[in-house]
Amino acid sequence: MEQVRQILTLQRVCSTRASALIVLCAAAAVMAQPRTRVSDSEYVVGPQTYDRVTYPAPQPPTATEVQAIDITFAHAPMARNGQAVPGGGTLNAAAWGNPATVNASGRIAFFAQISGDQRNQGMFTADERGLHVIARGCGGLGGSGNPGSCGDPTPVGGTFSGMFFGTFFVPSINDAGDVLFISDVFNGPTSRGLFLYRSGEADIIKIAAVGDPSPMGGSIGMVGPGSINNRRQIVFLAFNEGSLDGQIFRWESGVVTRHVVVGDPVPGGGTFSILAGERVQFQDGTWVPTGVVPDINDQGDVSFFSVTQGAEADRGLFVTRDGRHEWYVRSTEQTPLGGRYLNLFAPILNNNGEIAFYCDIQIGQGQFNSAWIVGRPGAYQKRLAFFDVFDDGRVWVQALGRNPMNALDDCGNFTAWCKLQMRDLSEVDRMLVFGPDGARHVVARYNDPTPLGGRFTAMQGWPSMNDFGDLTLGANTPGATAANVQFLSGIGNARGDGDDNGAIDLFDYSGMADCLAGPESCPATYECKVFDFDGDGDVDMADAGGFQRAFTGE
Numbered sequence: 229m230e231q232v233r234q235i236l237t238l239q240r241v242c243s244t245r246a247s248a249l250i251v252l253c254a255a256a257a258v259m260a261q262p263r264t265r266v267s268d269s270e271y272v273v274g275p276q277t278y279d280r281v282t283y284p285a286p287q288p289p290t291a292t293e294v295q296a297i298d299i300t301f302a303h304a305p306m307a308r309n310g311q312a313v314p315g316g317g318t319l320n321a322a323a324w325g326n327p328a329t330v331n332a333s334g335r336i337a338f339f340a341q342i343s344g345d346q347r348n349q350g351m352f353t354a355d356e357r358g359l360h361v362i363a364r365g366c367g368g369l370g371g372s373g374n375p376g377s378c379g380d381p382t383p384v385g386g387t388f389s390g391m392f393f394g395t396f397f398v399p400s401i402n403d404a405g406d407v408l409f410i411s412d413v414f415n416g417p418t419s420r421g422l423f424l425y426r427s428g429e430a431d432i433i434k435i436a437a438v439g440d441p442s443p444m445g446g447s448i449g450m451v452g453p454g455s456i457n458n459r460r461q462i463v464f465l466a467f468n469e470g471s472l473d474g475q476i477f478r479w480e481s482g483v484v485t486r487h488v489v490v491g492d493p494v495p496g497g498g499t500f501s502i503l504a505g506e507r508v509q510f511q512d513g514t515w516v517p518t519g520v521v522p523d524i525n526d527q528g529d530v531s532f533f534s535v536t537q538g539a540e541a542d543r544g545l546f547v548t549r550d551g552r553h554e555w556y557v558r559s560t561e562q563t564p565l566g567g568r569y570l571n572l573f574a575p576i577l578n579n580n581g582e583i584a585f586y587c588d589i590q591i592g593q594g595q596f597n598s599a600w601i602v603g604r605p606g607a608y609q610k611r612l613a614f615f616d617v618f619d620d621g622r623v624w625v626q627a628l629g630r631n632p633m634n635a636l637d638d639c640g641n642f643t644a645w646c647k648l649q650m651r652d653l654s655e656v657d658r659m660l661v662f663g664p665d666g667a668r669h670v671v672a673r674y675n676d677p678t679p680l681g682g683r684f685t686a687m688q689g690w691p692s693m694n695d696f697g698d699l700t701l702g703a704n705t706p707g708a709t710a711a712n713v714q715f716l717s718g719i720g721n722a723r724g725d726g727d728d729n730g731a732i733d734l735f736d737y738s739g740m741a742d743c744l745a746g747p748e749s750c751p752a753t754y755e756c757k758v759f760d761f762d763g764d765g766d767v768d769m770a771d772a773g774g775f776q777r778a779f780t781g782e
Contacts, residue, residue, distance in 0.1 A: 262614050262649075264586075264598055265627040265689045267395040268325030274598055274614055274626075297739045297755040298727045301671045302720030303679055303701060306336050306354040308710035314361050317345030319352075323702030323714045325394055327633055327690040329401045330700050334716055337362075337401035338702075339391055339409070341369075346378045349391050351399055351409045351425070354714065362399075362407050362425045363432060365391045367414070371510025375414040383423070384434050386416025395690060396508060396518040400456045400632035404428060408435070408456045408464075408632075410516070420514070422451050422464055435462055435479050442468050443477060443486045450474075452504070452517035455632040457524045463487055463532075465504045465517040474504020474517045476532055487522070487530060488546075488553065495553055498539025505535065521631040523577040531556070531577035545575040545585060556583060556605055564610040565599055567591035574629040576636045580750075584611075584636040586629040598626060602642050602662075611662045612644050618668065621648030624655055627689030637695045639750035639765065640664035643671070645689040657687040659701055659717070663754030671717050672701055678715075682707030695765045697757040721758045724778045732775070733782045740775050743767045 262274035306328075311319040320341040328338035335355040342348045342364070349369065351362040365388040367376025375389035382388055390412040391397075399409040405427030412420050421437030440448045447469045454464025462479040473490040492500050506519035522532040530548040541558035548554070559569045571588040584602045591597055599613035616623045625647035629635070635643045642662045647655045656674035663669075676684045688702035698718040705713050724732040726739035743756035747768040751757065759767045761774025 262624050265625060268688070269394075271625070297743075297753075297758060299669065299755045299758060300720040300728050301669075301717055303672065303715040303717045304356075305678075305680055305710070305713050306716050307338065307340070307352065307359055307714040308680070309712040310710055311359060313342050313345070313350070313359065315345075315347065315364065317342040317347070319343075319359070321702070321712050321714055322393075323712050324686045324688050324704050325702075327395060327398045327688045327692070327702060328700040328714050329398060329632055329634065329692045330694050330698060330716065331401050331405065332403040332694050332696065333405075334694070334696075334698050335401065335405055336700055336714060336716060337399045337407045338714060339393060339397065339399065341393075346376070347380075348376075351391065351407060351411075353401070353405065353407060362409070363388050363391075363411070363423070365389055365411060368511075369393050370397070370410070370412050370420075371508075371512050371514055371516070373510075373512030375412060377414050379414065382411075382413050382416055382421070382434075383432050384413065384416050384418060384421065384437060386413045388412070389414035392516070395630060395688075396516075397453055398630075398633060398690070400454065402456050402458045402460070404458065404460075406456060406460060408454055408462060410451065410453055413437075420451060420516075422454060424456070424460075424462070426460075433482075436464065436466060436477065436484055440484070442466070443484050444468055444475065444489060446470070450507075450515055450517055453521055453632070454479075455521060455523045457528070458526045459528065461524055461528055463522040463524045463530050465519075465521060467504070467515075467517060474502075474507075476503055476522050476530075478530070487548070488532065488534070492553075494534075494536050494539040495555055496540050498536050500534045501537040502535035503532065519630065520574045523575065523631045523634075525577050525579045527579065529577060529581070531575040531583055533572055533574060543572060545572055545583065547575070547577065547581070547583070557585065557587075557608075563587070563589050563599070564601060564608050565589055565591060565597060565613060567595070567597075570596070574631050576629060576631060576634060578636050578640070579638045580640070582636065582640055584629065584642050586626070598628075600626070600629070600642070600644055602636065602640060609666060611642055611666065612646060612660070619648060619658065619670065619673070621650045621656065623647075624649035630690055633690040633692045635691060635693055637693050637697070639695070641693065641697060641754045643691045643693045643699045645687055645691060657684070657703075659687055659691060659699075661693070661697070661699065661754055663752075664750065665753050667753060667755075669754060671699065672703070678703075678705045678708050678713070680705060680708035680710060680713065682709075682711075696760070696763055697754060719755070719758050723761050724759060724775045726755070726758055731782055732778050732780045737775070737779075740767070740772065744769075744772065 350364040366379035368374030370390035370392035379388035418437035449469030450467035452465035478487040545557040693699040
């Protein structure tokens with residue numbers, strides 16, 4: 229990897245109490261242990277003492293896993309290695325390490341390097357019409373200290389030079405196709421900035437840059453990634469020049485304001501003490517805050533993590549509504565698995581006020597686990613944890629949560645990646661989706677065939693999902709016509725064909741009737757999306773009309 233990165237502080241070890249997890253320096257030494265994927269190439273050791281004595285036997289499916297609707301998944305290639313790039317060169321996608329985000333129309337946004345051209349890197353979108361360039365950079369990657377002068381012009385002067393690779397710096401996209409990204413600048417008034425491509429205007433504007441006036445006074449010394457909603461409201465990480473405290477700023481209509489800063493009061497007493505506990509240093513000596521990136525929904529509500537001082541819990545997850553911060557998860561609370569939260573990670577927020585988050589859990593004395601949790605205060609449920617058993621294997625590697633990869637849709641459907649340890653001790657990738665009822669579906673398996681030939685092998689660990697059930701899947705694909713591909717995966721059944729037998733008949737009518745929930749009401753299960761004929765996220769009388777028109781009988 230061209231970038232040289234040094235992790236200064238991980239949220240797992242920035243807290244005031246010991247973590248159950250240890251940062252790895254040499255992953256090969258711990259391949260026999262469960263672990264959490266922190267970024268495309270960095271892992272931490274997972275729980276060591278919980279449920280490891282015997283290999284769990286495969287269990288029969290639960291009631292929620294026995295489905296009358298039999299969905300399959302299809303994978304549409306969106307961008308691939310060797311694909312021609314508008315303006316010259318070919319794509320070097322590295323999709324296993326560069327996650328993509330997706331909007332409602334199925335357009336994905338991602339970073340990739342470019343082979344065969346001086347302008348050797350860029351921010352891209354891709355959809356059914358093809359590959360689209362947002363901006364192209366030049367020279368070494370972001371933070372390399374080796375900028376080039378041949379990139380596209382920036383809105384502040386100078387040109388885009390190094391852009392940023394990997395999990396920490398994934399561009400955020402909204403339903404309009406606006407794309408938020410971070411880039412270095414060559415020969416401009418700033419060395420680095422956070423920029424917004426506006427799809428409707430077909431232009432790029434600056435959101436914030438190193439050296440800009442800070443809403444706290446002074447100037448911005450570090451600017452990091454952020455999240456955007458459908459109202460073009462943005463939240464992002466930043467540090468003031470000379471400060472060791474990271475803050476969360478908010479941008480709207482050209483104005484940057486402070487959303488929450490270190491020292492602000494916590495509801496119920498105490499203060500926020502660590503809001504951006506993860507930074508990365510690059511070859512040029514500069515730093516970028518990388519976590520924990522906040523999220524923002526279409527109501528303008530913001531979810532974020534903080535360590536606290538003098539509060540009722542020493543850390544927690546918060547949601548801001550109408551300018552007021554609310555506790556969503558306290559570290560002192562009991563988890564759906566029992567025990568207490570040990571560490572908490574980026575809360576992903578949907579438009580119905582639910583969050584999804586990854587957490588470390590202390591179940592008992594010397595007993596630990598880590599899990600993905602979904603829900604709202606008083607109604608949290610486990611979705612995935614170490615040692616869960618399916619496909620005749622057990623969950624052995626997970627990826628902690630990161631924004632802006634939106635893994636939770638507005639109806640509570642959730643997507644996650646993991647590796648299973650099989651009985652022969654091999655480790656194999658799985659891409660999963662869970663319905664609001666908790667039912668688990670395997671979207672893609674290691675060694676499954678791809679639509680381009682070859683097989684899926686290594687997959688990126690941070691899928692994003694839209695409200696239509698489509699999710700991003702970046703993977704190595706040896707033996708295919710392209711060795712590395714960004715896919716958009718979704719239900720492969722024809723609309724209305726619940727049992728995927730090629731006919732829309734009375735059996736499917738039974739499934740349709742079970743899914744019918746009315747306008748703007750969420751279906752009970754993920755697989756009900758097969759009956760959403762008009763693609764508006766619900767199953768109502770309009771969809772019943774679509775089913776009637778599509779009905780073929782046996």
